[in-house]
Amino acid sequence: MLTIYSDDHHLHHGNAELIDGTLKPCFEMPSRADMVLQRVRQTGLGDIIAPTEHGLQPLLRVHDAGYVRFLEQAWSLWQAEGRNHDALPLVWPVRGLRTDRIPQDIDGLMGYYSFDAGVPITAGTWQAIRSSANVALSGLDAMLATGHSTFALCRPPGHHAAADYMGGYCYLNNAAIAAQAMLDRGAKRVAILDVDYHHGNGTQSIFYQRSDVQFLSLHGDPMVEYPYFLGHADETGEGAGLGFNHNYPLAHGTDWSHYGPALADACSKIAAYAPDALVVSLGVDTFEQDPISRFKLKNADYLRMGEVIGGLGLPTLFVMEGGYAVEDIGVNAVNVLSGFDS
Ligand code: SP5
Ligand code: ZN
Secondary structure, rough: EEEEEEEEHHOOOOOOOOEEEEEEOOOHHHHHHHHHHHHHHOOOOEEEEEOOOOOOHHOOOOHHHHHHHHHHHHHHHHHOOOOOOOOOOOOOEEEEOOOOOOOOHHHHHHHHHHHOOOEEEEEOOOHHHHHHHHHHHHHHHHHHOOOOEEEOOOOOOOOOOOOOEEEEOOOOOOOHHHHHHHHHOOOEEEEEEEEOOOHHHHHHHHOOOOOOOEEEEEEEEOOOOOOOOOOOOOOOOOOOOOOOEEOOOOOOOOHHHHHHHHHHHHHHHHHOOOEEEEEEEEOOOOOOOOOOOOEEEOHHHOOOOOHHHOOOOOOOOEOOOOOOOOHHHHHHHHHHHHOOOO
């Protein structure tokens, strides 16, 4: 399987995140993608190529123009305040507060365009997130040109980012951008299967009212897991999108004996939808040793995950999302791809 990768992700390296009430080194770190790349090489998965520039247009098909401008300008606005450390949000417009006026000040903008504090903006963040989106779009190019499934080794991840807000280590929604680009290039229906441990709230919200994208997510039950405020089983879509959104909230401690059947059910829904192509939001933070997650999948389970997804027989674009057990992230991600190809 072909891999798309760019070193540009190193330009995004947040210093700290607020977790369990303390500032800790960011779990979402550059070595994650380095480890996946190393494993792709070790296993001889296939060629590795650099992305090409796709410009802002495909981003603006999914994201709000004001939000994209904010992402581009945030670091310089922050620096203009005399700050040289990472930019982080610290105030949010919850119930009853106004969102009809967009603040001018950088601290107001950071809160307006985010839903949590897991999104440091650094000097290189804009270039890194642009490049990550280009990796996904170049993966799509390759898939369309060759007819073969492709691996977009994206970093930073994207599935928590909605049309106009960032959060959960995500800025631009790479999977959503690729899915929309598929439609714009002639696909009639695209399915997005999100196997990251956390609910793909951003992707769900982007396509919630649409029938041309089916979204399915297996994740920690939001009653007890981040992102808490989306991802319940009763979220089935709205308007034209009703019936095209499927959530599988799963309990802490979920292992393959419960994960496998949920995945099989999701795949039967994908088969019934009969999409032209599949995008997989590939997070491997479902791993038993993940430092911030509570599922119990083992290394070998990722081979089975790949086999089950491969059983659909669809042209598939894998888009890297989460996974924080850095020692095992490469093994687990590449196991999915090897299982898929087997
Ligand atoms: C892309 C992705 O996987 N984003 C995940 C963002 C998660 N951020 C909040 C994590 C909260 C973890 N709480 C458990 C702490 C364990 N000590
Ligand atoms: Zn995750």
